[in-house]
Amino acid sequence: MLQALTDMLLLWKDDPSVSMVVLRGAGERGFCAGGDIKDFHRAVSNDAHGEFADLLSLEFDLDAMIAGYPKPVVTLAHGLCMGGGIGLASHAAIRIATPDSSFAMPEARIGYTPDVGGTHLMALAPGFIGEYLALTASTFSGVDAVELGFADMLVDGEKFDDVLDALPDFEGMDAADIAAGLEVLFGSFAASPLMAAQPWIDHAFSAPTLGEILERLDAMSHSAAAEAAEQMRANCPTSMECALQSIRAARAEEHLRSALDRELRLAKYLMHRGDLAEGIRAQVIDKDRNPAWVPASIGEVDVAAVAAVVAEPN
Known part of the structure; x- marks a missing residue:
């Protein structure tokens, strides 16, 4: 799929008969989510790490191409839009979600870390909600996605065909004008529950370390903070450290390409x-939901080793 999309975008890039590109998920289940996870498990379990890295490199280059494409790219995300789906949907010029779409970067659950430019998007989200999403691996709705900068507008899924029918009327316009016109014609609005929770999220997740974030959550008296702490304690400690440092490095730079690298x-x-093989085993293959992380606690994570990887190579 990644190679086919890359080939088509390269073909259409300089084709004068193509004025815009639309990317839409096939089928009813969703836009894109997790279809490659078992392949990743086979790769890391059978010493095929190079193949895994090559696939990710292809994927990240495709995400960057979508972000910088010279013609308007419209993405229509419905159902599940997680992991690699966010990389395809949320870097486009015109990003449409449904109110009941489910977005997430849940990589910390499987011993991995947000990628496909997800740390760039999380860094640009209001306050410290990006850290909250990465460290808890929480799902958020299409309504939240618009407020957080992962999408531009809400359109009911049953209107997607109407959007496609209307696109020829916008031929020759730039992306901003197309987006504005589509929102007027088809857009809807709803208040984001996640944005309403921003005060306590910012208080806890602005802390400098994983340990201090958990301390702040544990000191709060409401159930949402307790749930966030419980989610963090179930996730991979090293993955969370990678995510925390990566998001904060992305916030300092604000460049998609450097985040992808x-x-x-x-x-x-x-x-x-x-941890990666173990996390996929526990969550996807055996589904016992009981991964044995190494190290098992955030206090044992090699923070300096992660920082060396996050830093620009010499």
């Missing part, structure tokens, strides 16, 4: 650790 370095670091 950093994410690839972290992927190569994590794929040689046992």
